[in-house]
Amino acid sequence: MKRNRLYIIRWVIEIAALILFIALTVNHKLQLWFVIFAAGVILSIFIGRYYCGWVCPMNTLFRPIDWIYRKLKIKRLPSPKVLSHPAVRYILLILFIAAMVATRMLHIKVNILLYIVGFSILVTLIFEEEFWHRRLCPFGTILSLTSRKAGVSMKIDESGCISCGICQKKCPAGSIQTREDGKRYNLGHECLQCYQCIDPCPRDVCSIGR
Numbered sequence: 001m002k003r004n005r006l007y008i009i010r011w012v013i014e015i016a017a018l019i020l021f022i023a024l025t026v027n028h029k030l031q032l033w034f035v036i037f038a039a040g041v042i043l044s045i046f047i048g049r050y051y052c053g054w055v056c057p058m059n060t061l062f063r064p065i066d067w068i069y070r071k072l073k074i075k076r077l078p079s080p081k082v083l084s085h086p087a088v089r090y091i092l093l094i095l096f097i098a099a100m101v102a103t104r105m106l107h108i109k110v111n112i113l114l115y116i117v118g119f120s121i122l123v124t125l126i127f128e129e130e131f132w133h134r135r136l137c138p139f140g141t142i143l144s145l146t147s148r149k150a151g152v153s154m155k156i157d158e159s160g161c162i163s164c165g166i167c168q169k170k171c172p173a174g175s176i177q178t179r180e181d182g183k184r185y186n187l188g189h190e191c192l193q194c195y196q197c198i199d200p201c202p203r204d205v206c207s208i209g210r
Helices: 002-026 030-047 050-055 057-072 086-105 112-126 129-136 138-146 166-170
Strands: 153-156 176-178 184-186 206-209
Touching (some): 002 057, 030 050, 057 129, 086 112
Antiparallel strands (some): 153 206
């Protein structure tokens, strides 16, 4: 019952955040969204990447896309190996920051954030979500750094894990990895705190906590 309430709260927050994002876009005040993101960065130091799983408009828009693809049994392409090197995401982050600084200094009226949202949807229509979350998203890269020492994250009780891999298949960010013995573990700083792995687990070994 508590878990159902939690999912309802998450959906309410996601929809409210998406409506706010749209309202700021319509009123040409989307730059104010960076204040919300900054709050998410600060919170990630203590409780992980709840911004990604509960607030980010891109992740919210990915959900209906994923639902439609699963219903139609459409398979997306895996992450391109040529872009799998860890350095790629940091290079893209530097380019993103440079573009933000350049547009401000040169007074160029280009809403980079809106373009990133559009680009993320295009990427997710073709590739698996993990490609965006772990390789391309500049916001995700920042949060993966600030949440490394977070006190709260998704944990897997490996003593009860039966190596079924269901949690790994459900994870949109690819944060759940496999050990040599087949048991799963979670990379806390890559976890979106989206809770999608918790209910499907047949042994109830996935949980959010300290």
